[in-house]
Amino acid sequence: MALTLLAGPANAGKVALLLERYLDALTHEPFLIVPNRSDVDRVERELLASCGALMGGQIGTFDDLFRRLARDGGEHRPVATEAQRALIVRRALTRAPLNGWARSARFAGFADALSSTLGELESGLVEPAELEGDLSGLYSEYQAELDGLGLWDEDLRRRAAAERVAGELEAWEGRPVFAYGFEDLTGAQWALLEALAGRAEVTVSLPYEPGRPAFASLERTAADLSELARPRIEELPPRPEVRPPALAHLERALFSATTGAEPPEIDGTLRFFEGAGRRGTLERVAEELLTLIRAGTRPEEIALVCPRVERYRAPLETALGSLGVPYAIEGLIRFDQTEFGRAVLSLLRFAWQGGGRGQLYGFLRSPYSGLARASVDWVEGRLRGRAVETGERTEEETMRLRDGHPLPPLELLRKAQTPLAAVADLARFMLRAAHGLESPPVGEQSRQDLRAFEALNRLVGELDGWLALGGSLTPDEIVAAAERAPVRAAVAGEAGRVDVVDLLRARTRRYEIVFVLGLEEGTLPRRNEGSPFLDEETARELDSRLRRSRLARPDSVERDRYLFYTACTRATRRLYLVREAANDEGGPREPSPFWDEVRGLFAEDEVRRATMRRPLSALTWPVEQAPTDRERLRSLASLVPVDEEAAHALAQANGWERQLDRALRAFERPTRLTHPLVLEELRKKANFGVTELETFADCSSIWFVDRLIGPRTIDQVVDPRLRGQVAHSALHKFFAGVPKRLGVEKLGAEQLDDALEHMRECLSEAMAGVRMELTDLQRREL
Numbered sequence: 048m049a050l051t052l053l054a055g056p057a058n059a060g061k062v063a064l065l066l067e068r069y070l071d072a073l074t075h076e077p078f079l080i081v082p083n084r085s086d087v088d089r090v091e092r093e094l095l096a097s098c099g100a101l102m103g104g105q106i107g108t109f110d111d112l113f114r115r116l117a118r119d120g121g122e123h124r125p126v127a128t129e130a131q132r133a134l135i136v137r138r139a140l141t142r143a144p145l146n147g148w149a150r151s152a153r154f155a156g157f158a159d160a161l162s163s164t165l166g167e168l169e170s171g172l173v174e175p176a177e178l179e180g181d182l183s184g185l186y187s188e189y190q191a192e193l194d195g196l197g198l199w200d201e202d203l204r205r206r207a208a209a210e211r212v213a214g215e216l217e218a219w220e221g222r223p224v225f226a227y228g229f230e231d232l233t234g235a236q237w238a239l240l241e242a243l244a245g246r247a248e249v250t251v252s253l254p255y256e257p258g259r260p261a262f263a264s265l266e267r268t269a270a271d272l273s274e275l276a277r278p279r280i281e282e283l284p285p286r287p288e289v290r291p292p293a294l295a296h297l298e299r300a301l302f303s304a305t306t307g308a309e310p311p312e313i314d315g316t317l318r319f320f321e322g323a324g325r326r327g328t329l330e331r332v333a334e335e336l337l338t339l340i341r342a343g344t345r346p347e348e349i350a351l352v353c354p355r356v357e358r359y360r361a362p363l364e365t366a367l368g369s370l371g372v373p374y375a376i377e378g379l380i381r382f383d384q385t386e387f388g389r390a391v392l393s394l395l396r397f398a399w400q401g402g403g404r405g406q407l408y409g410f411l412r413s414p415y416s417g418l419a420r421a422s423v424d425w426v427e428g429r430l431r432g433r434a435v436e437t438g439e440r441t442e443e444e445t446m447r448l449r450d451g452h453p454l455p456p457l458e459l460l461r462k463a464q465t466p467l468a469a470v471a472d473l474a475r476f477m478l479r480a481a482h483g484l485e486s487p488p489v490g491e492q493s494r495q496d497l498r499a500f501e502a503l504n505r506l507v508g509e510l511d512g513w514l515a516l517g518g519s520l521t522p523d524e525i526v527a528a529a530e531r532a533p534v535r536a537a538v539a540g541e542a543g544r545v546d547v548v549d550l551l552r553a554r555t556r557r558y559e560i561v562f563v564l565g566l567e568e569g570t571l572p573r574r575n576e577g578s579p580f581l582d583e584e585t586a587r588e589l590d591s592r593l594r595r596s597r598l599a600r601p602d603s604v605e606r607d608r609y610l611f612y613t614a615c616t617r618a619t620r621r622l623y624l625v626r627e628a629a630n631d632e633g634g635p636r637e638p639s640p641f642w643d644e645v646r647g648l649f650a651e652d653e654v655r656r657a658t659m660r661r662p663l664s665a666l667t668w669p670v671e672q673a674p675t676d677r678e679r680l681r682s683l684a685s686l687v688p689v690d691e692e693a694a695h696a697l698a699q700a701n702g703w704e705r706q707l708d709r710a711l712r713a714f715e716r717p718t719r720l721t722h723p724l725v726l727e728e729l730r731k732k733a734n735f736g737v738t739e740l741e742t743f744a745d746c747s748s749i750w751f752v753d754r755l756i757g758p759r760t761i762d763q764v765v766d767p768r769l770r771g772q773v774a775h776s777a778l779h780k781f782f783a784g785v786p787k788r789l790g791v792e793k794l795g796a797e798q799l800d801d802a803l804e805h806m807r808e809c810l811s812e813a814m815a816g817v818r819m820e821l822t823d824l825q826r827r828e829l
Contacts, residue, residue: 050244052276053252054269055283056259057298057616058290061252062227062555064283066094068250072223073103080109082228082555085377089556109229109236110201116208116218116239117199123207124199128509130528132200134518135192136162143188146181155527164580165189169202171234171596172209173589182580196516202235209238212246219246227252228555230265230609234597237271244275251276254613260302261612264601290619291316293649298616300648302608310649316621319646319658320562323629326741329359329366331661332562332625336372336545337674339560346373348559350546352614354571354607359564363547370674375537375544377552382506382532386492387499390415390477392529395470397438398460399522404430404441416456417480434764434819466522467507467514470529474503495536502534554613561618563611566626568637571611575603611641628660632736670697684710765829769817773829776813781806 053061069079081090087106094101117123127135136158151157165186168178175187193200199207212218224243229236230253243249255262255269262269273280287295292311299308320335322328332351340346353359356378367374382388393409396402404427410416411423426448435444446453459476463469478500482488488497506528510520537544548556565571577583586598600606615622624645627636646654670686673679680703686694687707698707743750785791788805789798814826821829 050249050276051279052272053281054255056256056285059283065252069225077104077223079106080226113205113208117204120211127198127200130509131513139188139192143185164578166202171598205235209235212242221247223248225250264605264609293317313653313657318623320625321628322661324631325362328627333366333370333372334674346545350558351562352553354565356549373544375541376547379533380536383530385499387496403436414481415477471507499534502532506532550610559620562623563614564625566639566642571639572604572607773813777810780809
């Protein structure tokens with residue numbers, strides 16, 4: 048029994064050879080380890096396409112294998128969920144001496160960072176006694192909490208599984224094991240792989256070529272696997288014939304000092320996109336996506352690869368959604384990032400955490416409240432005009448304005464027997480209110496609501512399990528757990544949708560078309576984000592001393608160099624490299640060194656012809672390139688000053704005469720700015736941001752209201768104007784009442800005491816006319 052290593056560059060056929068050997072071993076019930084859960088279904092489909100039926104074997108992730116091995120062992124414990132683990136970490140923090148970390152521990156991010164570090168240490172098979180300082184104490188306290196509850200966490204289960212295979216002969220029955228997509232093995236993964244190699248035939252695929260800078264971050268993994276596999280190492284040669292010449296040349300030459308080969312013509316297989324501002328750049332990408340899809344490319348054969356998906360999520364949703372591009376952003380999002388989650392949390396914060404009007408009406412305005420939006424806006428307007436802010440007064444006044452009718456969601460929360468039951472009841476109420484019971488929910492928003500609902504129900508079950516273990520829960524802890532609950536966003540490979548993935552997930556996929564985003568300095572390579580508890584020097588010292596921990600990370604630039612190389616080699620037909628040449632304010636942005644590296648591999652004329660730019664001033668497309676009907680109409684209107692006859696001819700040919708006439712009449716309305724102060728103010732401003740220009744282009748009325756009127760100022764506040772009104776009213780009452788009250792026409796020193804008393808009465812009457820909810824302090828100040 049031994050390990051076989053399949054090594055070679057991208058596209059050398061390593062994974063195909065590994066899958067072929069997996070099929071050959073089906074009679075021995077092999078186990079195939081893939082990188083992610085989403086890869087399981089994809090690989091199964093690929094294998095079924097090649098052999099027709101799978102009559103044996105198993106495909107899963109490393110965690111599936113760890114779970115199976117730990118479950119079959121004698122000493123098996125229940126595993127704490129992520130929500131339970133977060134509560135355990137917080138309990139450990141209250142009991143462990145924090146010393147120099149006491150001030151930092153007050154912040155929510157401290158526990159999250161500690162939880163991540165503890166997971167790293169457990170995955171590295173590090174014991175608390177092998178650490179020094181406060182971290183050792185926190186680690187010991189955390190493990191003591193787990194032992195007291197009779198639980199493992201995921202990392203302890205991985206460790207138990209690896210130790211079982213290493214120490215029990217019957218733990219593995221000799222089934223062959225195949226693995227690919229693992230360049231950075233944790234200590235537990237390495238221990239399991241090493242133990243399995245002593246019990247069965249293990250075959251591992253690794254993308255690696257000695258001496259190439261693109262693979263520098265994999266040198267340690269390659270050396271360890273080679274030592275374990277020797278002499279069963281198979282080095283596969285490159286296969287440039289499986290890619291177009293330009294993409295094959297890119298794979299061989301990227302980050303290499305010299306290849307000795309003449310660069311081929313790009314011939315449309317490599318393109319460079321430059322845009323101004325993130326939205327403008329992504330709109331250019333969205334336009335190209337529509338062109339590709341309309342030309343016959345299946346959306347699922349296209350991928351957008353981002354350095355970090357979270358930083359691109361919002362602008363991608365805007366750019367792709369506005370042009371109608373079908374897409375699926377793979378990965379998990381937090382519950383509080385979903386519309387359903389924000390509504391739930393708004394109401395819980397109002398009911399349980401002393402929230403005010405903003406929290407209650409944040410929920411009532413949502414489609415999940417069961418109330419008509421117009422009615423909610425009318426009531427809220429009355430409350431804002433009277434400066435009603437506090438929770439108690441907000442609820443009281445809302446019920447009064449609703450003719451005494453209570454708010455059903457609040458009644459539901461208060462009638463529930465337990466806080467967790469209240470959350471579950473609220474979630475069901477909200478789903479019914481938004482989607483009804485007559486027909487099943489359809490559409491992307493409905494799917495997202497159902498995923499968020501499922502995530503919340505799963506969290507309620509986990510927290511019920513925590514109470515069953517003897518733990519306690521406060522409403523604040525329930526809200527905090529709900530904020531962080533993971534919600535599945537989408538699954539890659541969905542039919543009819545463009546995949547949006549990060550660099551790490553992209554490395555094991557294949558697509559016809561790939562867009563690599565974020566090729567600006569500061570975006571890629573990414574900045575290193577180390578642990579505040581476990582710095583790189585300490586991680587390297589532990590690796591050197593323990594030999595098994597594998598905690599030290601590769602150099603971040605070398606790691607991103609490898610991930611960029613793999614992203615560029617995922618395309619089988621065409622590769623797009625995309626960067627922002629200017630920021631949203633028009634300032635230039637330097638390109639990523641990776642951008643310059645690729646452009647330097649080809650002839651200058653070829654690169655120039657393959658480069659497409661969208662300048663900051665391009666608020667519309669050319670008519671023939673506009674991707675949607677709305678953009679075509681905007682382009683047509685912008686054509687009139689240049690060629691009015693052609694614009695009218697196009698409008699007549701397409702039935703757009705009425706829309707074009709309406710757009711042109713907008714310039715005839717009396718909207719020209721003429722006031723000298725306004726004109727002077729505009730002359731002072733030489734630059735306008737991209738967002739401001741885009742908002743104006745979308746709807747000038749919205750721009751005017753948002754930027755100049757500022758609708759947030761409708762809230763009543765104690766300002767100089769209100770103070771002046773109160774003072775004017777009080778003085779008017781005072782002087783009008785002096786002759787009758789004091790019996791004099793002109794005040795003198797002898798009437799001072801009576802005049803002061805009269806002034807206090809007048810001021811009280813003036814204050815009674817103020818229709819605002821004021822605290823005692825605000826009233827005294829006024």
